[in-house]
Amino acid sequence: METNGKNTTLRSTHPPETRRRIILFPLPFQGHINPMFQLANILHTQGFKITIIHTQYNSPNHSTYPHFHFRPINDRFSEVEHLLPTNRDPSFYIKYLNRSCVDPFRDCVIGLLDEGPVACLIADAMFYFTQAVADELKLPRMVLRTSSLGCAIGYGALPLSSMDGRFNLTKQDAGYDAPVSEYPLLKVKDMLKIAINPKGYGDLVTNMLKQMKTSSGLIWNTFKELEEPELETINQDFQVPSFTLGPFHKYFPASSSSLIKQDRTILSWLDILPPKSVIYISFGSAARITDTEFQEVAHGLASISSPFLWVVRPGMVLGSEWLESLPEKFLERVGDRGRIVKWCPQQEVLAHSATGCFWTHNGWNSTLESIGEGVPMICSPCFADQPIVARYVSDVWKIGVLLEDGFEKMGIGMAIKRILMDKEGEEMRERISCLKEKVNLSLDEGGSSNKSLKTLVDYISSF
Numbered sequence: 001m002e003t004n005g006k007n008t009t010l011r012s013t014h015p016p017e018t019r020r021r022i023i024l025f026p027l028p029f030q031g032h033i034n035p036m037f038q039l040a041n042i043l044h045t046q047g048f049k050i051t052i053i054h055t056q057y058n059s060p061n062h063s064t065y066p067h068f069h070f071r072p073i074n075d076r077f078s079e080v081e082h083l084l085p086t087n088r089d090p091s092f093y094i095k096y097l098n099r100s101c102v103d104p105f106r107d108c109v110i111g112l113l114d115e116g117p118v119a120c121l122i123a124d125a126m127f128y129f130t131q132a133v134a135d136e137l138k139l140p141r142m143v144l145r146t147s148s149l150g151c152a153i154g155y156g157a158l159p160l161s162s163m164d165g166r167f168n169l170t171k172q173d174a175g176y177d178a179p180v181s182e183y184p185l186l187k188v189k190d191m192l193k194i195a196i197n198p199k200g201y202g203d204l205v206t207n208m209l210k211q212m213k214t215s216s217g218l219i220w221n222t223f224k225e226l227e228e229p230e231l232e233t234i235n236q237d238f239q240v241p242s243f244t245l246g247p248f249h250k251y252f253p254a255s256s257s258s259l260i261k262q263d264r265t266i267l268s269w270l271d272i273l274p275p276k277s278v279i280y281i282s283f284g285s286a287a288r289i290t291d292t293e294f295q296e297v298a299h300g301l302a303s304i305s306s307p308f309l310w311v312v313r314p315g316m317v318l319g320s321e322w323l324e325s326l327p328e329k330f331l332e333r334v335g336d337r338g339r340i341v342k343w344c345p346q347q348e349v350l351a352h353s354a355t356g357c358f359w360t361h362n363g364w365n366s367t368l369e370s371i372g373e374g375v376p377m378i379c380s381p382c383f384a385d386q387p388i389v390a391r392y393v394s395d396v397w398k399i400g401v402l403l404e405d406g407f408e409k410m411g412i413g414m415a416i417k418r419i420l421m422d423k424e425g426e427e428m429r430e431r432i433s434c435l436k437e438k439v440n441l442s443l444d445e446g447g448s449s450n451k452s453l454k455t456l457v458d459y460i461s462s463f
C-alpha cells in the first residue's frame, strides 16, 4: 500500500479475517474521489475491510487498490453526459445522480448485507439520497463532507434558494462590494460566483445539510487548529458527532486516485529553479473559464519575470480543446520561463522547494494541500464553495491574496508582486508556515487529528 512516508505507522497489522466491513460511496468527481479514497486507505490501516460502491461514470481504477473490494452501479449518467460541454450547472448533475442511483445503490447494499455484516456506510455528503436507503436497511450512515467547516456554516446561512435577483449587480452598481447581511464574510459579488443556478444549488445544499443532520456522524477533511471556532458552531448546529482528522493527503497522496494522467516531467524542470521562485497555477478538475479570462491569465503571466507552471486541463477553456486561445507568440515570449501541462502531480509540485506561490481556484483539497506545504496563495475562486474558502484564505487566515476583480492582468501582476516581493507576502508565508507546523503536530501521536481518528475508529467499532 502507498503512503507518503510520514505515516508509515498507519500500515495495517490486522489479519483480513478479523476485519469489519465498511461501505464507502464517493461522488464521482475528482475533488470528492480523492478524499474518499484517502479516507478509505486510512480506515483500512485501522483494521476495516473496505468496499467501494461507485458509479460507472468516472470509475476508479480497481487495480490501483488491490486491498479494496469494488461494486460498480449503473448510474445512467450516460443519459446526461452529452450535456456537460454546454450545461455548466453542477447542481443539475448531482441532483440527477441523487435520483438515478437510488435503486441500483439500494440493490447493491442489500447484496452486500446478504454476504455478511457491515459496520456502516460512509457516503459523500452530496449523495443525500443515501440516508433514506440506509434508514430503510437499518444501516448506520456516516457522511464525508469534502469541504471546510466554514463552508457548511456559510451554506447554512446564505439565502441561496431565494436570491431572486437580489445579488444580480454589476461592478458599477452600489452594493456590489458590500458584505452579504446574512453572512458578512462574503461580499455580494462573491454570491454571483457560488452558483449559476442559485435555486438549484440552494436546493442541493439544503438537502445535503438536512441529511447530514440526520446521519450517524460527520467526517471532515480539516483539522481542529485551522477551524476551531467553526468546529464549535458545527457541534452546536449539528447534533451528531463530528470527526476532524485531516488533512487526509498527509496520510496518503491523491495521485493514486487521479482520473487524469499526471505529467511528471516538470519535476526535473522545477529541480533546477531557485527556491520559492515558481508560481504554480491550477484551477482544479471542474472549473471552466472563458477565453477572455484565459487570455488575461496569459497576459498576466507574460508581463512578469517569475517562472511559472500552468496546468491547463483539456476542456477548461470554454469553446477550446486545449491551448487554441493562447495569445499569439505567447509560448515564444515566455520561453523556458514557463511550462504548460495538462495535469501534474500537484502535491509534489506544492512540496517542491522551487514553488513560491499557488494561484488556485481554492477547491478545498487544493487549499489544504497548499496549507500542508506552507505555500501562500493567489485566489481566483470560480464556483460552489470556492468563494467561501477564498475569503477564509485572504480575510480570515490571511495566507493569500484574492483577485477582487477576477481575471484581470493588472490585478494579477500586483498580486504576484505582493506575494513574491513585498513584506506583506513574507508575513503571509510566515502565517502559512505556522499552519503547516500545526498540520504536522495535529497528525502526530496525541495531536488533534490523530485523537479524532482514534475516536472515529472506536465510534465505528461500536456500531
Ligand code: UDP
Pocket: 030, 031, 032, 034, 254, 255, 258, 262, 282, 283, 284, 285, 286, 287, 311, 342, 343, 344, 345, 346, 347, 362, 363, 364, 365, 366, 367, 369
Ligand atoms: N490535482 C492534481 N493535478 C493537477 C491539478 C489538481 O492532481 O494538475 C488534484 C489536486 O491535488 C486535488 C484535486 O486534484 O487533490 C482537486 O481538488 P480540489 O478540491 O482542489 O478542486 P476540484 O477539482 O474539486 O475543483
